[in-house]
């Protein structure tokens with residue numbers, strides 16, 4: 516997969532000093548691939564993986580290059596899995612703490628591509644107490660009524676035109 520217009524627009528805004536960071540539920544690492552530096556992946560990332568038993572860490576290439584459909588740890592032979600949060604798991608995560616800090620300090624929060632129905636992104640969005648809330652989403656979201664600015668379109672199209 517390759518980054519889209521939204522990924523590149525966010526990376527450019529950060530490089531120009533107009534954006535502090537990105538909080539994402541995606542686990543594909545595309546924000547980093549587009550050039551974003553401060554990326555808080557609240558559901559984890561497939562870029563990092565670990566052994567479920569001894570916690571030895573592996574990069575994504577180890578998983579992709581594994582001849583075994585279930586990659587095994589070179590140390591202990593147990594399963595290696597991505598550092599992602601699967602549904603139902605509540606892992607304490609530095610990314611969530613960093614994301615919360617970003618939201619708490621933000622003057623403007625742009626929420627894109629989520630209906631905010633459930634999950635940690637919705638929790639974070641409700642903690643925002645800055646001045647400007649911007650929502651970019653094709654459908655209505657939980658916070659549409661509270662937003663200062665709403666774009667009913669795809670995030671790639673809107674951010675791509677900035």
Ligand SMILES: [Zn+2]
Pocket residue numbers: 566567568569570571588589590591592593
């Ligand atoms: Zn192991």
